Structure formats: structure tokens, C-alpha cells
Amino acid sequence: MTPSRFHPASAPDYLPPAQMRSLQLDRLRSVVERAYAHVELFRTRLEERSLAPSDIRGLEDIARLPFTVKTDLRDTYPFGLFASPMQEVVRLHASSGTTGKPIVVAYTQADVDVWTNVMVRSLASCGITHGDIVQNAYGYGLFTGGLGAHYGAEALGATVIPISGGNTERQIMVMKDFKVTAICCTPSYFIHLLERAGELGVDVRELPLRAGVFGAEPWTASMRRHIESAGGIRAYDIYGLSEIIGPGVAVECPAQNGLHVFEDHFYPEIVDPETGEPLPEGSEGELVITTLSKQAMPMIRYRTRDITSLIAEPCSCGRTLRRMRRIGRRSDDMIILRGVNVFPSQIEGALLAVEGTLPHYQIVLTREKGLDQMEVQVEVTPEVFSDQIGALEKLHDKLTHALDHTLGLRVAVRLVKPQTIQRSEGKAKRVIDRRNQG
Amino acid sequence: MKIHQLSLFLENQPGQMIEPCRLLAGAGIDIRSLSLADTRQFGILRAIVSDWKAAAALLEGAGYVVNVTEVVAIEVEDRPGGLAELMTLFENSGINIEYMYAFPFGRRDRAVMIFRFDQPDAAIERLNGAGVNMVGSGDVYNRLS
Numbered sequence: 001m002t003p004s005r006f007h008p009a010s011a012p013d014y015l016p017p018a019q020m021r022s023l024q025l026d027r028l029r030s031v032v033e034r035a036y037a038h039v040e041l042f043r044t045r046l047e048e049r050s051l052a053p054s055d056i057r058g059l060e061d062i063a064r065l066p067f068t069v070k071t072d073l074r075d076t077y078p079f080g081l082f083a084s085p086m087q088e089v090v091r092l093h094a095s096s097g098t099t100g101k102p103i104v105v106a107y108t109q110a111d112v113d114v115w116t117n118v119m120v121r122s123l124a125s126c127g128i129t130h131g132d133i134v135q136n137a138y139g140y141g142l143f144t145g146g147l148g149a150h151y152g153a154e155a156l157g158a159t160v161i162p163i164s165g166g167n168t169e170r171q172i173m174v175m176k177d178f179k180v181t182a183i184c185c186t187p188s189y190f191i192h193l194l195e196r197a198g199e200l201g202v203d204v205r206e207l208p209l210r211a212g213v214f215g216a217e218p219w220t221a222s223m224r225r226h227i228e229s230a231g232g233i234r235a236y237d238i239y240g241l242s243e244i245i246g247p248g249v250a251v252e253c254p255a256q257n258g259l260h261v262f263e264d265h266f267y268p269e270i271v272d273p274e275t276g277e278p279l280p281e282g283s284e285g286e287l288v289i290t291t292l293s294k295q296a297m298p299m300i301r302y303r304t305r306d307i308t309s310l311i312a313e314p315c316s317c318g319r320t321l322r323r324m325r326r327i328g329r330r331s332d333d334m335i336i337l338r339g340v341n342v343f344p345s346q347i348e349g350a351l352l353a354v355e356g357t358l359p360h361y362q363i364v365l366t367r368e369k370g371l372d373q374m375e376v377q378v379e380v381t382p383e384v385f386s387d388q389i390g391a392l393e394k395l396h397d398k399l400t401h402a403l404d405h406t407l408g409l410r411v412a413v414r415l416v417k418p419q420t421i422q423r424s425e426g427k428a429k430r431v432i433d434r435r436n437q438g
Numbered sequence: 439m440k441i442h443q444l445s446l447f448l449e450n451q452p453g454q455m456i457e458p459c460r461l462l463a464g465a466g467i468d469i470r471s472l473s474l475a476d477t478r479q480f481g482i483l484r485a486i487v488s489d490w491k492a493a494a495a496l497l498e499g500a501g502y503v504v505n506v507t508e509v510v511a512i513e514v515e516d517r518p519g520g521l522a523e524l525m526t527l528f529e530n531s532g533i534n535i536e537y538m539y540a541f542p543f544g545r546r547d548r549a550v551m552i553f554r555f556d557q558p559d560a561a562i563e564r565l566n567g568a569g570v571n572m573v574g575s576g577d578v579y580n581r582l583s
Contacts, residue, residue, distance in 0.1 A: 382503050382504070388537070417447060
């Protein structure tokens with residue numbers, strides 16, 4: 001691979017590392033100054049440590065800065081971490097939080113431009129160009145996936161089909177009739193789409209589709225093998241999170257051996273998930289990201305809870321951007337279901353609200369026809385049990401509705417007999433994940 | 439004239455009935471009548487037993503959720519129109535029959551039905567007013583065919 005035919009926007013992908021470090025330091029200093037000047041929480045935390053933005057003299061000084069965690073976004077809901085006045089904010093997105101309240105993220109026009117830039121580079125890295133017809137099956141709306149991929153593909157000059165998520169049969173018809181060459185969606189949804197296509201007698205391998213950009217949830221090497229052979233495409237992993245910008249924080253390249261982090265905008269660190277201490281290069285730990293150029297909502301040392309390691313060695317694709325290994329697990333109990341973040345504490349909150357006390361429950365995750373399914377099993381308690389079917393059905397409906405409302409996705413509820421959910425040392429095992437079995 | 443009925447939560451899958459039956463059998467408790475209501479996911483076993491207090495304690499001890507409900511056992515004439523006549527008593531009364539099932543031990547030309555009313559006291563008042571015979575708990579438990 002030679003960088004001779006790369007997209008002009010991809011130039012920073014090939015910067016010599018020394019030049020990249022110098023750019024990062026300049027941007028780190030200005031983002032810290034910006035957050036210090038405009039975000040009260042950040043300023044207070046620096047003052048508590050007797051630190052000032054001028055104490056950032058080298059990149060290694062980043063380790064002296066306090067972390068930002070997901071609860072900071074919740075505690076300052078909705079706009080407390082904004083560093084720009086609302087007049088300069090051109091877009092708000094939101095993702096699910098831990099207590100039913102979403103986490104709100106903001107973008108200035110410059111932020112949207114950065115996002116578009118990293119998405120152009122992401123799609124280019126997956127071999128997508130201006131001749132491609134891109135079916136964007138990420139959800140459009142508050143979720144960052146849909147619009148993030150949309151703007152990037154459009155700026156790249158590709159033809160975008162903004163089909164959003166769901167309605168699988170229509171997706172298959174459009175893919176076939178519109179001669180789609182690339183698709184963006186969650187990997188589990190694409191597997192579901194492949195299965196449905198098979199049932200409808202459509203062999204995706206025979207369609208013009210040749211690339212898939214899959215993200216918003218962790219997936220495995222075996223899922224990639226399945227997608228690539230059953231779909232006749234190359235499947236690329238893309239990484240991102242709303243708190244940082246959305247999709248486009250890191251992406252694979254034709255080497256498919258780690259995701260290049262767009263380091264000119266997102267500075268990655270790996271820390272010990274327990275102690276928060278920075279770990280030596282190459283070690284596995286929690287990914288921490290600092291947004292180097294964000295205006296509306298700078299994130300300083302954001303704890304992603306994703307476990308990975310960084311690869312500094314040069315990549316065969318020619319990009320000099322450091323790579324992160326694919327995310328295999330998280331340091332918290334967050335579940336990613338069909339691209340939506342779910343915390344067991346959200347489920348507890350919904351059960352508690354309906355029943356008044358917290359019943360024993362268990363979350364069972366399975367994959368049916370490639371699509372992730374969640375069943376919440378709830379033990380029936382004497383307080384809610386009735387001799388009338390109608391009363392239990394009403395309880396079932398109330399639980400389903402409460403979970404639906406809190407999580408923003410359909411979840412199956414099953415009422416089970418007391419004492420049937422296994423308890424170990426008095427504490428029930430809350431999550432049974434059978435998605436990657438067999 | 440109310441009698442106590444036990445309700446048990448069961449999951450709708452094979453093998454769920456045998457354990458409660460065995461538990462009651464082991465304690466020498468007789469099931470006088472029962473009905474099983476089912477949905478796709480779960481079921482409710484409702485039973486009239488010879489000693490409801492002992493049965494409830496036993497089943498709860500075994501981990502079941504048990505609900506005790508007061509129901510009314512009513513004698514119905516065992517001939518065409520017998521049940522229809524009884525129902526006339528509740529026509530336009532606003533009293534709802536949540537569910538009902540038959541009690542196996544009738545007496546000659548009279549059958550016994552178990553009724554779960556939403557307003558049992560109002561129902562009993564109407565039954566008394568019409569001279570309908572209700573079967574008390576002692577009588578229910580002691581009846582044998």
C-alpha cells in the first residue's frame with residue numbers, strides 16, 4: 001500500500017509521528033485552556049489540584065489532569081459541560097444514560113466539520129470513494145450513528161441512501177435494486193440482514209455490495225469471518241462514542257489489524273481500570289480519550305470503559321496513526337444491544353418503579369437469526385401476585401412498557417417462579433450473555 | 439359464606455404441576471377442586487384444599503408464591519337453565535364474575551360452582567336474598583361423592 005492515491009482529507013493519517021506529537025501538544029494546550037475558561041466542573045477540579053492550563057508543557061503532562069466520567073455528563077445534565085454558548089451550538093445529540101435521563105452532547109459548526117472530516121477519512125480507510133452507493137442503515141436521530149455516517153459519506157462524494165435502521169425487507173430490496181456497494185450498520189444487524197436475505201432467496205454475495213463499515217457494538221473475529229464469507233464483502237470495524245464525537249474516533253484499514261485512532265483530534269491513553277494509572281505502551285487497559293479540537297463540549301481524559309491496547313508499530317497500509325486493538329470487553333457492566341447502551345442499573349430502576357420493591361431479576365442475552373435479543377426474567381413476588389390472570393398480564397405489560405421507555409428498545413419480559421433465578425453467595429448473577437456461544 | 443382458595447404461580451412449561459401436587463400429597467392434604475388458568479408464558483393454579491392454612495404454609499416454604507382469595511361456592515340446579523337462572527341474579531348488577539369453575543362433588547340434582555366475584559359481599563347479599571344455597575367451607579371440605 002502506498003499513500004499516493006489517498007483522499008486529500010486523509011493527509012493527517014500519514015503525518016510523521018514527531019509532527020503528530022507536536023500538533024497534539026498544541027491542540028491539547030488550547031483545549032485545556034478552553035475547558036478551563038468555560039466549564040466550571042473542569043476548572044474546579046484543576047483548582048483542587050492546584051493546576052493551571054499553563055502546567056501542560058509536554059504531552060506527558062496529560063496524566064496530571066483529572067478524568068471525566070460518564071456520571072459527570074449525567075450530573076451536569078443537560079448542558080453543564082458545554083464550553084460554547086448555545087448560539088454557537090448547531091447540533092445536539094443524546095445517548096442513553098444510566099438513570100433514564102440521556103447524556104447530551106453538543107457540536108459547533110467546527111465540531112460538525114471535524115466529525116465529517118474523520119468520517120470521510122474512516123470511509124476512505126475502508127476503501128469507499130466518490131463512486132460508491134452507500135446504504136446508511138445506522139439509526140438517524142438522537143443517536144450519533146446515522147448522521148455521522150451520513151455527513152461523512154456525502155462529503156466523500158459517495159451516493160448516500162439514508163434508509164436508517166429497521167424494515168429489513170425494504171433494506172434488502174434497496175440494496176439489490178439501487179445496486180448498493182457499501183453499507184454502514186451494526187454488525188449484528190448485518191448478520192440479521194444476511195439471514196433474512198437468504199430466506200427471501202437473495203444471495204448477497206451476488207450483489208454489487210463489496211464493503212461494510214460496522215460499529216456501535218463489539219464484535220468478534222468469527223463474526224467477521226461469517227459476514228465476509230456469507231456477504232461476499234470486506235467487513236471493517238469502526239469505533240466511536242457520542243461523548244467523544246460519535247462514530248469516527250478510530251477505524252480499520254485494508255490491513256484489518258487494529259483500528260487507527262484519528263489522533264490529530266482524539267488523544268488516546270491506556271490506564272489501569274482500577275487505579276487510573278497510565279500503563280506502559282502496548283499494555284492492555286482502559287481506553288481514555290481527550291478531544292483535542294472539540295469546541296462545544298471538550299472531553300478531557302474521558303474514561304470510555306472499553307478495554308483495549310495501543311499499537312505503535314507502523315501499519316502495512318502506510319498510515320502512521322497509532323492503532324487500538326478491537327474492543328473485546330468493558331470494565332463496567334454496560335451491555336451493548338443492537339448498538340444501544342444498556343446498564344443493568346437502568347433495568348433495576350424500571351423494575352423498582354413498577355413494583356415498588358426490587359424483585360430478583362436476570363438479564364438473558366441471546367442472538368436469534370443474527371439479531372441480539374434481551375429477555376428480562378423477573379421473579380413473581382407475593383406483593384404483586386394475584387389469582388387473576390388479568391392482573392399478572394397488566395404487571396407484565398407495565399414492566400415491558402417501563403423497560404421500553406427507559407431503554408428506548410423493545411425488551412421481552414418473562415415472569416418466573418420465585419427462587420428460580422440462580423443466586424451465588426446471596427447475590428444473583430444479573431447478566432447471562434449467550435450471544436457468542438456456539 | 440366465603441371459602442378460601444389458594445392460587446399458585448406456575449410457569450407454562452412441562453413438569454410444573456407435579457411438585458405442588460406431591461407436596462400436598464406428602465402432607466395428607468386433599469385437593470377438593472382446582473382450575474388451571476394459562477397464558478403463553480405462565481399459569482395460575484387455583485385450588486380448594488382440605489386445610490388451606492397448612493397448604494399455604496407448606497407451599498410458601500417450598501418457594502411458591504401463594505395467594506389466598508375468598509371465593510363463593512354456590513349450589514346450582516343440575517338441569518337445563520339452572521346456571522342461566524343463577525346468572526340472572528347478577529344481570530345489570532355491576533358485579534363481575536372474574537372466573538368460575540366446577541366443584542366435583544355435587545349432591546343428587548344439584549351441582550356446585552366456585553365463583554370469584556369482584557364484589558363478593560354484594561354477590562352474597564343477592565344470593566341470600568334469592569334464597570340460593572351456598573356451601574360453607576366445612577361442608578365443602580367434608581363432601582365426598
